[in-house]
Amino acid sequence: MLTVDNINLHYGAAQALRGVSINAEMGKITCVLGRNGVGKSSLLRAITGQHPVSAGTIAFDGTKLDGMAPFNRARTGIGYVPQGREIFPLLTVKENLETGYAPLARKDRFIPDDIFSLFPVLQSMLGRRGGDLSGGQQQQLAIGRAMVTRPKILVLDEPTEGIQPSIIKDIGRAIRYLRDTTGMAILLVEQYLDFCRELADQVYIMDRGEIVHQGTAETLDTPEARRHLTV
Numbered sequence: 492m493l494t495v496d497n498i499n500l501h502y503g504a505a506q507a508l509r510g511v512s513i514n515a516e517m518g519k520i521t522c523v524l525g526r527n528g529v530g531k532s533s534l535l536r537a538i539t540g541q542h543p544v545s546a547g548t549i550a551f552d553g554t555k556l557d558g559m560a561p562f563n564r565a566r567t568g569i570g571y572v573p574q575g576r577e578i579f580p581l582l583t584v585k586e587n588l589e590t591g592y593a594p595l596a597r598k599d600r601f602i603p604d605d606i607f608s609l610f611p612v613l614q615s616m617l618g619r620r621g622g623d624l625s626g627g628q629q630q631q632l633a634i635g636r637a638m639v640t641r642p643k644i645l646v647l648d649e650p651t652e653g654i655q656p657s658i659i660k661d662i663g664r665a666i667r668y669l670r671d672t673t674g675m676a677i678l679l680v681e682q683y684l685d686f687c688r689e690l691a692d693q694v695y696i697m698d699r700g701e702i703v704h705q706g707t708a709e710t711l712d713t714p715e716a717r718r719h720l721t722v
């Protein structure tokens with residue numbers, strides 16, 4: 492389980508996270524919802540080690556992550572699908588997937604078949620450059636690349652952003668498949684309410700750097716929850 496306990500995060504003098512605590516359990520999809528700029532990406536940057544926290548602790552699988560470099564967090568089993576996907580545009584699809592080998596022991600350096608069962612388009616485009624793929628295909632590639640690292644928790648930053656509905660469905664199916672077959676934890680930040688409502692086992696809502704609501708997916712339909720999500 493991932494445990495985020497009472498963290499603060501600053502950009503210079505500006506505080507982006509205030510006493511944020513969340514848990515993401517193994518075999519569950521945990522969704523953090525919130526409007527633009529409330530601190531969702533900052534929370535994921537704190538978890539993946541892209542930005543230091545100024546207070547609080549983060550632990551995964553019994554290991555405290557405080558002060559640990561991002562590549563070592565990847566070794567403990569944290570797979571990250573960043574906002575905007577961050578595909579290498581001049582590398583081929585295959586080479587992009589192979590960048591996921593970095594935290595792996597030599598014997599594990601292969602591309603698991605289930606990536607291609609989930610996203611057949613990646614197999615048919617293995618030799619194409621990442622930059623030539625559509626936004627949706629790049630999102631599938633970013634998830635595939637994170638899967639190559641054999642994560643125990645997959646952390647996704649707005650995977651539906653700018654993506655057409657048919658591919659959003661494929662991504663939802665893939666996330667469910669990963670939860671059900673591997674038992675990994677999935678932590679998803681999103682603005683897209685319906686996507687979270689359909690997938691999530693547990694939801695949190697953030698507003699202005701704080702967690703303001705916590706519950707099951709059904710609780711998203713309460714007026715209290717809606718108030719934090721409407722612009």
Ligand SMILES: Nc1ncnc2c1ncn2[C@@H]1O[C@H](COP(=O)(O)OP(=O)(O)OP(=O)(O)O)[C@@H](O)[C@H]1O
Pocket residue numbers: 502505507525526527528529530531532533534574682
């Ligand atoms: N590198 C940075 N330097 C200074 N301020 C930042 C930086 N990154 C984010 N912020 C600010 O921190 C706050 C939280 O931003 P964050 O990106 O975490 O929000 P978000 O909920 O992920 O929003 P979005 O959905 O737009 O990505 C915002 O006010 C943002 O302007």
